Amino acid sequence: MTTPQAQDITSAAAERGPLAMQARSISKDFRIGRREMLHAVRDVSFSLYRGAVVALVGESGSGKSTAARLLAGQERLTSGEIQLDGKDIRVASRGDFRHYKSQVQYVFQDPFASLNPVHTVRYHLERPVKLHQGGDVDVDAEVAALMEQVRLTPAKQFLVKYPHELSGGQRQRVSFARALAAKPSVLLADEPVSMLDVSIRLEMLALLNDLRNRFKLAMLYITHDIASARYFADEVLVMYAGEIVERGPAEEVTQQPAHPYTQLLVASAPDPDNLGSTLRRSSARSGAGAGAGQDAKVSQNHGKVSATGCPFSPRCPFAEDRCRREDPALLRISATRAAACWRLDVAAPELVSGSSGGGRTTSTSTP
Amino acid sequence: MNANPRQVPASPAPAMAGSGSVLEIRDLSVVYRTPGGDVRAVDQVNLDLAAGEVVGLAGESGSGKSTLVYGASRLLRAPALITSGSVRYAGRRVTEPVDLLRLGPDDLRKLRWREIAIVFQSAMNALNPVLSVRDQLLDVIRAHLRMPRDEARDRTAHLLDLVGIPRSRLRSYPHELSGGMRQRVMIAMALATDPEVVIMDEPTTALDVVVQRDILAQIVELKEELNFSILFITHDLSLLLELADRIAVMYAGQLLEVATSGEIRHEAAHPYTRGLLNSFPSLRGPRRELAGIPGSPPDLRNPPPGCPFLPRCAYGTDACHDVDMQLLQVSTSADPGHVTACPFVLPGTPPPSQDGGRPAGAGAPQADVGEPQAETAGELGS
Numbered sequence: 001m002t003t004p005q006a007q008d009i010t011s012a013a014a015e016r017g018p019l020a021m022q023a024r025s026i027s028k029d030f031r032i033g034r035r036e037m038l039h040a041v042r043d044v045s046f047s048l049y050r051g052a053v054v055a056l057v058g059e060s061g062s063g064k065s066t067a068a069r070l071l072a073g074q075e076r077l078t079s080g081e082i083q084l085d086g087k088d089i090r091v092a093s094r095g096d097f098r099h100y101k102s103q104v105q106y107v108f109q110d111p112f113a114s115l116n117p118v119h120t121v122r123y124h125l126e127r128p129v130k131l132h133q134g135g136d137v138d139v140d141a142e143v144a145a146l147m148e149q150v151r152l153t154p155a156k157q158f159l160v161k162y163p164h165e166l167s168g169g170q171r172q173r174v175s176f177a178r179a180l181a182a183k184p185s186v187l188l189a190d191e192p193v194s195m196l197d198v199s200i201r202l203e204m205l206a207l208l209n210d211l212r213n214r215f216k217l218a219m220l221y222i223t224h225d226i227a228s229a230r231y232f233a234d235e236v237l238v239m240y241a242g243e244i245v246e247r248g249p250a251e252e253v254t255q256q257p258a259h260p261y262t263q264l265l266v267a268s269a270p271d272p273d274n275l276g277s278t279l280r281r282s283s284a285r286s287g288a289g290a291g292a293g294q295d296a297k298v299s300q301n302h303g304k305v306s307a308t309g310c311p312f313s314p315r316c317p318f319a320e321d322r323c324r325r326e327d328p329a330l331l332r333i334s335a336t337r338a339a340a341c342w343r344l345d346v347a348a349p350e351l352v353s354g355s356s357g358g359g360r361t362t363s364t365s366t367p
Numbered sequence: 368m369n370a371n372p373r374q375v376p377a378s379p380a381p382a383m384a385g386s387g388s389v390l391e392i393r394d395l396s397v398v399y400r401t402p403g404g405d406v407r408a409v410d411q412v413n414l415d416l417a418a419g420e421v422v423g424l425a426g427e428s429g430s431g432k433s434t435l436v437y438g439a440s441r442l443l444r445a446p447a448l449i450t451s452g453s454v455r456y457a458g459r460r461v462t463e464p465v466d467l468l469r470l471g472p473d474d475l476r477k478l479r480w481r482e483i484a485i486v487f488q489s490a491m492n493a494l495n496p497v498l499s500v501r502d503q504l505l506d507v508i509r510a511h512l513r514m515p516r517d518e519a520r521d522r523t524a525h526l527l528d529l530v531g532i533p534r535s536r537l538r539s540y541p542h543e544l545s546g547g548m549r550q551r552v553m554i555a556m557a558l559a560t561d562p563e564v565v566i567m568d569e570p571t572t573a574l575d576v577v578v579q580r581d582i583l584a585q586i587v588e589l590k591e592e593l594n595f596s597i598l599f600i601t602h603d604l605s606l607l608l609e610l611a612d613r614i615a616v617m618y619a620g621q622l623l624e625v626a627t628s629g630e631i632r633h634e635a636a637h638p639y640t641r642g643l644l645n646s647f648p649s650l651r652g653p654r655r656e657l658a659g660i661p662g663s664p665p666d667l668r669n670p671p672p673g674c675p676f677l678p679r680c681a682y683g684t685d686a687c688h689d690v691d692m693q694l695l696q697v698s699t700s701a702d703p704g705h706v707t708a709c710p711f712v713l714p715g716t717p718p719p720s721q722d723g724g725r726p727a728g729a730g731a732p733q734a735d736v737g738e739p740q741a742e743t744a745g746e747l748g749s
Contacts (some may be wrong), residue, residue: 059577190412199427225576227648270603
């Protein structure tokens with residue numbers, strides 16, 4: 001099941017620290033209706049390293065949250081395997097499961113829904129400390145330390161509060177503290193800042209950054225905001241329709257996107273330096289223009305995924321027959337970069353010019 | 368304060384297509400009556416919307432931006448209370464300007480949706496789950512326009528064409544549509560009566576960037592075609608910089624700065640605006656050092672005297688406690704419409720250096736923050 005091409009690629013996150021967690025060709029199917037299967041995650045492989053941030057970027061429904069839930073052990077794998085510290089995960093007993101959970105913690109998107117409204121902050125933190133750190137630990141001191149780590153100080157004042165008495169940012173700090181209470185090595189952060197105000201987001205990302213450095217956390221940062229991935233992550237994985245379509249160092253992927261879908265994502269992000277020009281330009285063509293036509297194509301085909309071939313082909317401006325027939329595997333661009341696209345020579349000529357033709361390790365997507 | 372020597376680039380003039388302002392909000396104040404005292408959600412705000420113009424209203428949650436707009440369009444109910452002000456509306460179809468705040472229920476009903484329509488944030492909640500798209504559109508048309516049935520049906524199809532949804536979707540129910548399509552239906556509903564002013568309350572916040580861009584481009588296109596004005600509410604300043612002609616920055620119930628998008632981008636005067644501009648990571652260009660804005664907004668039940676931004680402001684001095692929050696023209700700006708509530712800081716003024724560079728007595732402001740402040744935790748992506 002493993003794709004040979006994908007294994008040639010060194011993760012840009014690898015230099016930060018030792019390997020913590022590895023997903024190998026993981027897939028997840030959901031049964032919808034009687035006959036239909038939804039392939040939420042398809043043959044996805046990546047690695048998390050201590051002290052490094054890997055960003056999983058994609059639109060809603062691309063399978064990025066499902067991938068994280070598989071890593072967290074909240075969903076069963078349809079196929080593939082997940083390794084923690086080089087060992088296969090086998091959740092045979094409750095003890096195993098608990099150990100696994102203490103190593104791999106999850107931060108949810110919505111700090112309003114993920115905290116229990118009838119319990120105080122203290123309760124939210126005491127429970128994981130007692131559960132994961134055993135009986136002989138000084139719970140009060142541990143909780144105070146956690147509050148200090150996420151900068152909810154003075155701790156005394158906050159510990160007695162209920163979630164509704166806290167601001168969104170403060171609630172998310174409690175979520176972070178709760179995740180840290182288990183002393184994890186891996187933190188899966190599912191859109192941790194997207195529910196927060198713009199002015200607070202940066203502070204929270206800076207806090208996460210600080211925590212991963214301090215505790216050498218291996219972090220998976222799930223987001224639809226590719227700009228924040230540029231600043232925060234070491235490696236970026238771009239997901240589309242359950243597949244990773246591009247991966248590479250954050251700066252390279254955002255500045256020189258190779259895959260047509262990544263290019264679309266980057267072009268769609270608000271550009272404050274543009275001052276209306278792109279929006280205006282497309283409006284100037286008013287209706288019949290190419291821009292409007294393409295808009296219509298993209299929006300009408302939005303969510304349409306090709307059953308065979310490249311999933312992005314219905315929306316792709318470069319798609320040709322082959323793209324509709326065969327699904328490309330990740331093809332190596334450089335030591336740290338890869339993209340799953342048959343038409344890289346057209347989509348990103350400057351990236352493959354040196355190795356056009358011969359650069360591709362394989363030309364068929366035999367699994 | 369040292370004047371800024373930089374020349375202001377000629378900013379694109381706001382689209383003053385029609386005959387001046389369609390909406391003039393003057394001295395509008397709204398409070399929420401609570402057992403714990405009045406919350407001053409909107410405090411003496413002035414804002415104009417010219418015909419054909421896109422005005423962006425930017426602010427964090429709780430800054431009062433929605434309350435301001437819903438107050439001005441008389442959509443608030445108790446415990447919200449409008450305590451002062453006027454909202455003058457002058458559209459093409461009304462013979463003489465009216466004050467929305469003094470209209471009786473019948474006159475108000477005639478104006479609503481016909482003249483001022485709204486696109487709500489959450490399309491899933493704003494659409495009726497048991498009515499098809501066609502029925503919802505027909506509902507709007509029947510309620511506000513006198514029109515034969517056939518013509519009304521034609522209009523529903525035409526409206527879907529406008530927003531780029533295939534006509535076959537007329538028979539769909541909201542749950543059968545994607546998030547982007549639902550939002551397009553909301554826009555179609557708002558445009559059903561050919562309104563003069565369209566209020567958009569975070570219409571794209573719940574959507575993916577690709578869909579968001581499509582919809583924004585569509586909004587701009589429709590605006591050019593149908594010539595309505597837009598009041599666009601969002602917390603995302605980066606989006607407004609691309610979309611809006613003018614931007615009003617709101618904080619703690621007050622406007623802190625109003626200027627064209629170009630002025631806000633390059634010559635922002637108010638420290639809060641500058642903080643916002645420094646808060647979002649940019650995708651293009653060199654990596655900048657991002658600062659963010661530490662701290663959180665004040666409690667509006669007991670607003671601090673003077674400038675509400677003072678506890679979080681890097682430029683704060685003792686004098687800021689006595690500032691009356693009048694919008695003053697930015698003296699260095701070529702644009703007479705560029706106003707700021709900060710009388711001390713001009714565009715380009717560097718923040719005082721960390722050690723002792725703070726103006727005299729500046730240590731004080733931080734003491735009266737009830738809430739513990741989070742320190743900025745280093746810069747990102749080191």
